Amino acid sequence: MNMMDPMELWKKMGEATQQGMDFWQKMLTTNANMMTNLWEPWKPMIEAIQKMAPQFAKGWSSQLAGPYLQSLNQKTFGMFQEWDKKVITQLQELATANFMAGYQKLLSQAHQLMQESQAKDPSILMEYWQNMLTEYLKDMDAISKETKKINLQHLLEITTKMSTGQWDQSVQLYTERFLDALKVKMQYGPEYYANPVDVQVGQTPKETVWEKGIWKLYHYKPETPSQALPVLIVYAMINKPYIDDLTPDVSLVNYLTKQGFDVYLTDWGSPKYEDRLITLDQVVEDGVGGMVQYITQKHGVAQVNLLGHCMGGVLSAIYTALHQDKVAHLMTLTAPMTARKGGVVSAWSYLSPIDPVIDTFGNVPAKLIRYTFISMKPYYEVIRWHRYYTSLDKMDAKTLAFSNAVDKWVNDNVDVPGEFFRKFFKELYIKDAMIHGTMDIRDRKVVLSNISCPVLNVFGEDDWIVTPESAAILNDLISSKQKLLRKIPGQHLGFLFDPRNRVVWEEMTRFFRG
Numbered sequence: 001m002n003m004m005d006p007m008e009l010w011k012k013m014g015e016a017t018q019q020g021m022d023f024w025q026k027m028l029t030t031n032a033n034m035m036t037n038l039w040e041p042w043k044p045m046i047e048a049i050q051k052m053a054p055q056f057a058k059g060w061s062s063q064l065a066g067p068y069l070q071s072l073n074q075k076t077f078g079m080f081q082e083w084d085k086k087v088i089t090q091l092q093e094l095a096t097a098n099f100m101a102g103y104q105k106l107l108s109q110a111h112q113l114m115q116e117s118q119a120k121d122p123s124i125l126m127e128y129w130q131n132m133l134t135e136y137l138k139d140m141d142a143i144s145k146e147t148k149k150i151n152l153q154h155l156l157e158i159t160t161k162m163s164t165g166q167w168d169q170s171v172q173l174y175t176e177r178f179l180d181a182l183k184v185k186m187q188y189g190p191e192y193y194a195n196p197v198d199v200q201v202g203q204t205p206k207e208t209v210w211e212k213g214i215w216k217l218y219h220y221k222p223e224t225p226s227q228a229l230p231v232l233i234v235y236a237m238i239n240k241p242y243i244d245d246l247t248p249d250v251s252l253v254n255y256l257t258k259q260g261f262d263v264y265l266t267d268w269g270s271p272k273y274e275d276r277l278i279t280l281d282q283v284v285e286d287g288v289g290g291m292v293q294y295i296t297q298k299h300g301v302a303q304v305n306l307l308g309h310c311m312g313g314v315l316s317a318i319y320t321a322l323h324q325d326k327v328a329h330l331m332t333l334t335a336p337m338t339a340r341k342g343g344v345v346s347a348w349s350y351l352s353p354i355d356p357v358i359d360t361f362g363n364v365p366a367k368l369i370r371y372t373f374i375s376m377k378p379y380y381e382v383i384r385w386h387r388y389y390t391s392l393d394k395m396d397a398k399t400l401a402f403s404n405a406v407d408k409w410v411n412d413n414v415d416v417p418g419e420f421f422r423k424f425f426k427e428l429y430i431k432d433a434m435i436h437g438t439m440d441i442r443d444r445k446v447v448l449s450n451i452s453c454p455v456l457n458v459f460g461e462d463d464w465i466v467t468p469e470s471a472a473i474l475n476d477l478i479s480s481k482q483k484l485l486r487k488i489p490g491q492h493l494g495f496l497f498d499p500r501n502r503v504v505w506e507e508m509t510r511f512f513r514g
Contacts, residue, residue: 127340128347135343135464143379155390174393177400181388191374191381192411193388194404201405202242204254206265210294213278214269217291219262220245220253226260228513229328230295232304234288234319236311237268237420238369240412243496244309246405249398252496252505259509261305264295266312270414276362278417280424281442288319292326303328305512310334310466310492314428317474321450322441329512331456332474334466334492337448339429341469344376349429358418366413377464406497435473448474454482456511458504460494461487484511 161171184195210217218241233253235241244265245253256263266287271278295304306327308316313335320327339346352372357364374381388403395403433439439446455478459471468487475483486507490498 124340125350128350131342132344132347139377139379139464143383152390154394158393170393177392178389181392188411191370193407196408196412199401199404199408201247201408202245203248204245204251204257206245209264209298210291212286212290214271214275215287216267216269217294218265218267220257220265222257222260222262224260225262228259228261229301229303229305230262230264230299231256231512232264232266232288232291232295232306234266234306234308234312234316235268236309237283237416238311238366238413239409240414241265241267243409243493246409246496247402250402250405250496255505256509261512262299264291266291268414271363271417272415273362276358276418279419280427283420284315284318284322284441288315289323292319292323296326302326305329305331307331307333307508308335311336311424313471314424314434317434317448317451318439318441318446320453321446321448322444324450324452327453329454329456329514330451331458331508331511332471333458333495334460334463334471335457335474336428336466336470337474337477338435338470339432340435341467341473342429343464343467343470345465345467346429346470348372348376349425352425354422354425358422361418363415363418364421366415369416370411370413373465406493435477448477449479451478452480454484454511454514455480456484456486456508458486458488458495458508460490460492462490463492463494465492 158171158174160166161168162175180195181193184192188196204220206218206220208216209219233241233244235244245251248254253263253265268283268287269275292304292306296302303326306316306320306329308314308331310333313332314337316330317332317335317337320330336342336345339349342349354364357368427433427439431438434446434448437445437447437449455475457471457474459466459468461468463471472485472487475485484507486504488494488498488501488504490501495501495504
């Protein structure tokens with residue numbers, strides 16, 4: 001085939017196109033009685049395309065395959081030709097070695113998993129199983145009542161208006177928000193409702209004043225400086241810390257600065273693979289301890305007020321038990337202290353194969369934790385879906401902004417350093433070491449009775465992530481003369497979100513002022 005062949009092929013393809021034009025002309029002049037023969041005009045064009053396309057591709061490939069590909073190969077790969085055999089051999093050996101290592105690791109983990117399962121205490125297992133069943137049955141009773149409150153009448157009204165062309169303001173607003181949420185779900189995942197890129201959070205002015213590796217410490221200046229000791233908020237390592245500074249109207253940080261406190265907030269960063277070896281001991285002593293040292297030196301004081309939130313509450317209790325002289329007041333907020341009273345979360349934790357997960361991934365993947373919590377109680381996601389999509393047009397801009405901020409935080413998960421999580425998980429949920437005083441931090445026992453400062457212990461009465469029983473037990477184990485216990489309305493984030501709990505915010509202010 002000579003170089004003119006492609007041009008001839010283009011000409012014939014043009015003829016096929018002309019046949020297509022003839023087809024459309026026939027279509028326009030065909031009367032209703034001839035509609036049954038519509039297929040006939042298609043045949044010549046389709047047959048021509050079927051014949052021309054392979055010849056066209058073959059003609060061009062014959063022109064390019066030889067000299068062009070040879071030139072490309074010489075320019076791009078010619079310099080490596082001598083190495084080809086050696087490189088391929090090394091890759092094959094590496095792949096074989098990795099496969100065998102991975103296979104052996106898998107077998108050892110399976111054996112380890114079997115051993116772990118056999119080592120579980122049957123009495124503890126039955127206790128967890130009973131607690132889990134009780135909690136699920138309680139949920140079923142509550143959810144059946146809650147579901148009856150979900151009224152789909154409004155959704156039906158919107159659908160009816162849409163189908164009949166009655167595009168009033170509510171229909172327009174609902175449609176816009178619905179399509180936005182649908183687009184977000186398609187882009188990020190079904191658990192998302194708002195585009196996290198567009199949602200503003202953590203707007204209280206701050207500065208980074210201390211860093212160590214991936215860890216950071218933020219400082220929020222008080223609006224009106226006072227003589228009160230600074231407050232260090234120790235947050236968890238699973239989600240981002242801006243939950244304590246979510247929006248200007250729902251911000252624990254902003255509230256405390258208005259009360260005259262210098263506020264500090266931990267940010268444990270987003271671990272990469274090389275951070276997998278960070279340990280619980282390092283987080284307590286080098287992390288919390290390093291931040292406390294910075295704050296006390298900066299302000300010229302001997303102690304700080306410590307507010308531990310969720311997992312951060314456990315870290316704060318550990319630090320205080322080891323360094324009581326550094327803590328003036330300790331507040332724990334929805335902090336689990338025992339697994340035996342932990343309900344569904346403790347039961348799942350007791351059965352989870354944490355070692356194989358960490359050995360495989362290095363860090364505990366963020367979304368693994370997120371999806372695990374969803375799978376524990378998937379019906380909550382269904383209820384959340386109903387509440388959201390039956391009130392899209394009813395939410396004002398402020399309410400929608402808050403809802404979107406919560407959605408962003410819930411899904412803004414971070415990996416957890418593997419070795420930190422391994423010890424934290426086993427000590428808290430398997431060994432119940434906080435209760436028994438058997439946890440070691442750099443060769444020192446963590447004994448909760450060493451805590452003697454005033455303690456304010458706050459937890460939600462309907463919290464299933466940290467049950468009231470698992471949080472309240474702290475007060476039974478400390479030696480403080482002033483130990484306050486506050487069971488408040490709401491679930492895990494009720495202290496932050498429920499307006500009824502603002503009275504406890506005021507109590508917190510008085511507590512930190514001593």
